[in-house]
Every structure is written in C-alpha cells, then in structure tokens.
Amino acid sequence: SQQGEEDPQALSIQEGENATMNCSYKTSINNLQWYRQNSGRGLVHLILIRSNEREKHSGRLRVTLDTSKKSSSLLITASRAADTASYFCAIETSGSRLTFGEGTQLTVNP
Amino acid sequence: EAQVTQNPRYLITVTGKKLTVTCSQNMNHEYMSWYRQDPGLGLRQIYYSMNVEVTDKGDVPEGYKVSRKEKRNFPLILESPSPNQTSLYFCASSPGTGLLGAPYSYNSPLHFGNGTRLTVT
Numbered sequence: 001s002q003q004g005e006e007d008p009q010a011l012s013i014q015e016g017e018n019a020t021m022n023c024s025y026k027t028s029i030n031n032l033q034w035y036r037q038n039s040g041r042g043l044v045h046l047i048l049i050r051s052n053e054r055e056k057h058s059g060r061l062r063v064t065l066d067t068s069k070k071s072s073s074l075l076i077t078a079s080r081a082a083d084t085a086s087y088f089c090a091i092e093t094s095g096s097r098l099t100f101g102e103g104t105q106l107t108v109n110p
Numbered sequence: 111e112a113q114v115t116q117n118p119r120y121l122i123t124v125t126g127k128k129l130t131v132t133c134s135q136n137m138n139h140e141y142m143s144w145y146r147q148d149p150g151l152g153l154r155q156i157y158y159s160m161n162v163e164v165t166d167k168g169d170v171p172e173g174y175k176v177s178r179k180e181k182r183n184f185p186l187i188l189e190s191p192s193p194n195q196t197s198l199y200f201c202a203s204s205p206g207t208g209l210l211g212a213p214y215s216y217n218s219p220l221h222f223g224n225g226t227r228l229t230v231t
Contacts, residue, residue, distance in 0.1 A: 045219035102152035
C-alpha cells in the first residue's frame with residue numbers, strides 16, 4: 001500500500017500536554033502533508049514538508065520527516081480543547097498521487 | 111473568500127436514481143479531486159482532474175463519473191447509485207505547478223469542501 005499509516009489510532013490527553021502523532025509509509029515520496037478534520041467537516045491543511053526537508057514549524061505545530069525510516073511525526077505543543085480533531089497524514093508520490101492514512105483521533109480534555 | 115463549495119450537504123436517495131454532486135472552486139486551481147471517506151478506510155480517491163477536459167481514475171472509480179468542462183467546476187455523477195456508495199464525499203482542489211512540460215507535482219496543499227453526506231437506500 002502507498003498510503004501513510006498513522007499511529008496511534010486514538011490519543012487522549014489533558015489540556016496543556018503535548019500530543020505526538022506518527023505517520024509511516026512504504027514508498028518514496030515527493031512530500032508529506034498533515035491535515036486536520038473536525039467531526040464531519042472538510043479537511044484543513046496544516047503543514048507540508050518536502051522530501052528534502054527534515055523539520056518544519058507552524059505556530060504550536062512541529063513536523064519532522066525521516067526519509068531513511070520512511071516516517072514523520074506531528075507534535076502539537078501546549079494542546080487546547082479546540083485541538084480535538086482527527087489528524088491525517090497524506091503522502092504525495094511520483095505520478096502526482098496523494099494518498100491519505102486513516103487518521104489519528106485526538107481528544108484533548110479540559 | 112477562497113473556497114471549495116459542494117452541494118448538497120446532505121442527500122438521501124434510492125438505489126438506481128441518478129444523482130449529481132456539484133463542486134465549484136473560486137481559486138482558479140488547475141487540480142481538482144473527489145474523495146470518499148468511510149470508517150476504517152480513511153479517504154480514498156475516486157477521480158481527479160489535472161485541468162479542463164483532463165480527468166483520470168483514482169483508487170475507487172467504479173460506479174462514478176466526472177466531467178471537467180470548466181476550470182472551476184468538477185461534478186461527481188452517480189448514474190445508478192447503490193447502497194455501498196453510502197459515504198461522506200469530499201471535493202478538493204489545488205493550484206498545481208503551472209510548469210509546462212514538468213512532471214506534475216503538488217507541492218501545494220489541497221483545499222477541501224465541507225463534504226456531502228450521501229445515503230443510498
């Protein structure tokens with residue numbers, strides 16, 4: 001399968017804690033993207049990291065990419081209740097295909 | 111406001127009754143795509159289009175048709191819906207590279223619509 005696989009499937013933390021989600025894949029990629037989805041709504045793009053990049057930051061979000069291990073992680077620091085959502089990684093492979101994993105359901109408890 | 115607009119938001123229909131889900135984007139994006147989302151299966155691509163009159167199959171195209179006559183619109187057509195097409199559908203668009211002759215690569219994010227929840231009885 002070319003899709004990314006997120007780990008864990010579900011994560012429950014307290015407000016203020018950090019949340020880390022991982023994505024693994026099996027093929028070579030052009031880039032890897034992280035998206036967020038609130039229940040029943042459309043996905044919203046968070047960060048895109050290209051295959052020649054190792055780390056990117058956006059506000060409280062930090063994404064790392066290790067192409068030798070074919071894995072990426074998304075770190076949300078100082079989480080808030082409003083961060084409760086599903087988080088998806090998507091990998092872009094050659095041939096312009098973008099495939100999504102099944103997501104990690106994050107619950108941040110107040 | 112830059113957006114991808116899908117209609118309808120909810121749709122209940124019966125087996126075999128043709129339907130169309132519309133998708134429109136106002137960002138002049140070249141690339142558009144349809145996904146379906148099912149529990150335990152994530153998002154799976156149905157069809158995509160790299161530009162006007164250019165469409166191609168995704169991972170699960172059976173039972174669906176699309177057309178791209180104009181850059182802004184990318185309707186999804188179910189000629190004869192069946193219960194296994196009950197799902198949450200998303201349309202998405204992306205700028206594309208705009209580089210003539212270069213291998214197509216996103217390197218730019220997808221913008222998603224708010225989804226269409228379809229139930230086929």
